[in-house]
Amino acid sequence: MVAMLSDDTIIDLLPAAAMAPDQLEEQFPPRALRAGAEVTRFAPSPTGYVHIGGIMVSLLAQSIARQTGGVFILRIEDTDQERYVPDAVNQLERALEYCGIVPDESGDVGRYGPYRQSARQGIYDTYIAALLRRGSAYPCFCTPEDLTELSNRQRESGTPTGYWGPWARCRGMSQTDVTQRLRSGASFVIRFAAPATEGESRVQYVDLIRGPLELADNRNDVVIRKTGGLPTYHLAHPVDDYLMRVTTVVRADEWLPSVPLHLQLFDALKFPVPVYAHIAPLVKLEGRSRRKLSKRKDPEATVDFYISAGYPSEGLLIYLRGLANSRLLDGLPDEVLAAPLRLQECSHSGALVDLAKLEHICRELVAEMPLEHLADRILDWASAYDADMSARVRDDRGSVIRALGLSVGQRKDICKWSDFRPKFGFLLTALFEPVRNPADARFAPLSAELVLEVAGRVAETYRHEPDHDAWFAQIRRVADALGFAPTVREFKQNRDGFKGSITEVARVVRVLLTGLRDSPDLFEVAQVLGEVEVRRRLSSLSA
Numbered sequence: 001m002v003a004m005l006s007d008d009t010i011i012d013l014l015p016a017a018a019m020a021p022d023q024l025e026e027q028f029p030p031r032a033l034r035a036g037a038e039v040t041r042f043a044p045s046p047t048g049y050v051h052i053g054g055i056m057v058s059l060l061a062q063s064i065a066r067q068t069g070g071v072f073i074l075r076i077e078d079t080d081q082e083r084y085v086p087d088a089v090n091q092l093e094r095a096l097e098y099c100g101i102v103p104d105e106s107g108d109v110g111r112y113g114p115y116r117q118s119a120r121q122g123i124y125d126t127y128i129a130a131l132l133r134r135g136s137a138y139p140c141f142c143t144p145e146d147l148t149e150l151s152n153r154q155r156e157s158g159t160p161t162g163y164w165g166p167w168a169r170c171r172g173m174s175q176t177d178v179t180q181r182l183r184s185g186a187s188f189v190i191r192f193a194a195p196a197t198e199g200e201s202r203v204q205y206v207d208l209i210r211g212p213l214e215l216a217d218n219r220n221d222v223v224i225r226k227t228g229g230l231p232t233y234h235l236a237h238p239v240d241d242y243l244m245r246v247t248t249v250v251r252a253d254e255w256l257p258s259v260p261l262h263l264q265l266f267d268a269l270k271f272p273v274p275v276y277a278h279i280a281p282l283v284k285l286e287g288r289s290r291r292k293l294s295k296r297k298d299p300e301a302t303v304d305f306y307i308s309a310g311y312p313s314e315g316l317l318i319y320l321r322g323l324a325n326s327r328l329l330d331g332l333p334d335e336v337l338a339a340p341l342r343l344q345e346c347s348h349s350g351a352l353v354d355l356a357k358l359e360h361i362c363r364e365l366v367a368e369m370p371l372e373h374l375a376d377r378i379l380d381w382a383s384a385y386d387a388d389m390s391a392r393v394r395d396d397r398g399s400v401i402r403a404l405g406l407s408v409g410q411r412k413d414i415c416k417w418s419d420f421r422p423k424f425g426f427l428l429t430a431l432f433e434p435v436r437n438p439a440d441a442r443f444a445p446l447s448a449e450l451v452l453e454v455a456g457r458v459a460e461t462y463r464h465e466p467d468h469d470a471w472f473a474q475i476r477r478v479a480d481a482l483g484f485a486p487t488v489r490e491f492k493q494n495r496d497g498f499k500g501s502i503t504e505v506a507r508v509v510r511v512l513l514t515g516l517r518d519s520p521d522l523f524e525v526a527q528v529l530g531e532v533e534v535r536r537r538l539s540s541l542s543a
């Protein structure tokens with residue numbers, strides 16, 4: 001039996017519980033929305049890390065609210081002060097903005113706030129006080145040592161561990177004992193007094209994604225208010241979702257085992273139960289088996305990975321929408337972005353994350369972008385994530401556009417903004433590092449002497465031919481004049497008769513013009529660079 005504590009004791013325990021629940025009801029009345037409108041929320045903990053699974057959850061929650069003319073809320077769940085990370089909220093907002101997720105209510109916007117749990121202590125205490133008054137909660141003075149000893153004894157006697165039934169020592173504490181402990185300044189938590197359950201009783205409920213489920217009922221007297229005064233998730237969830245008038249709780253399925261406890265709490269608090277939709281975690285293939293996409297092991301689990309590498313955000317969105325509802329996997333970009341998401345279509349077992357698929361989507365999107373737009377997106381990205389490149393090319397948008405014009409007809413070379421520099425950077429004077437050393441390994445196997453000879457001759461005779469064949473003919477002429485075989489075939493037939501083949505000659509030009517041993521078509525490169533720059537690069541070797 002839980003002792004009914006006096007009002008004075010309750011005030012001692014919870015000085016912040018200023019209001020009565022009725023006042024809160026008035027302050028946060030039911031929303032005037034049309035029938036069928038759903039109120040959903042994304043409720044992340046600001047841990048300094050935004051998992052793409054969380055983005056998928058919020059895309060679903062946002063889409064459900066928009067489809068039904070409802071409201072989508074962003075609530076910051078920061079009651080775990082030990083995990084507090086400065087700047088985490090800004091980071092979260094950046095990630096949401098990048099993904100085009102715009103809550104209807106959050107921060108200072110909306111009349112159902114505060115939308116940050118650490119600012120809601122008075123609200124939580126009001127309801128905890130109500131539970132204490134009804135004998136549905138009680139203070140617990142057990143120390144961490146007491147609790148360790150308790151679980152040791154439970155383990156020794158082969159009993160399930162936890163604060164439950166006969167083991168819940170503080171549950172039966174009298175008013176006098178509580179008063180005495182409080183006077184002595186003992187620290188305490190508040191526990192929920194779980195309703196008596198019969199033996200191995202089970203609860204049933206219907207999940208929007210998983211359908212009807214049956215789970216073992218809760219019998220633990222869980223902590224609902226921590227020593228410092230903040231609530232645990234178990235109490236904050238019903239209080240916040242009730243007062244914010246949330247109708248549909250979309251959340252990760254790690255919370256599934258807690259549903260029986262949450263149902264008990266909704267009942268004890270006299271709140272109607274919302275509809276739950278538990279989303280399976282994203283998975284990844286490792287060898288032949290699937291495992292949860294892990295924040296520790298997989299860099300691609302965090303939104304920052306995509307933002308900092310510069311994946312186009314619409315590509316990420318299209319991809320995540322396809323992961324949420326597989327009917328969208330191969331749709332047209334605009335259609336996928338506009339399509340309503342459906343909870344009932346989410347996978348039970350967890351969608352498989354595959355970067356190659358995302359990259360394919362992004363490549364296709366980039367291929368369709370006008371060059372001016374592409375250049376702006378790359379420059380925007382660089383201003384935040386490649387300061388060096390940004391400083392060098394910020395004022396030369398024209399060169400970026402010209403560089404992007406290379407092989408534009410078969411553009412499948414960019415799937416993210418960070419691809420620009422390694423693939424096209426050599427086309428920009430500001431990013432290109434001229435090759436000065438004739439003994440540079442990129443010229444191998446040609447000797448430094450021959451490299452100088454070839455480079456000198458090409459530079460001397462160079463004509464900026466606007467025709468592909470004419471341009472290459474001049475390289476062939478140099479090869480011929482210097483004793484290199486003009487074709488590979490001729491070289492193979494008579495190795496001793498030549499200094500090398502046309503390949504080596506072309507390589508000298510390639511390395512001088514691009515810095516690469518493997519490059520796009522040299523004629524096209526020369527056209528993008530323009531005559532002045534080609535001549536400058538052909539003469540960059542120091543003797």
Ligand code: GLU
Nearest residue numbers: 043044045077237250251
């Ligand atoms: N803060 C909880 C989490 O990040 C939220 C769960 C929920 O959406 O209710 O796991």
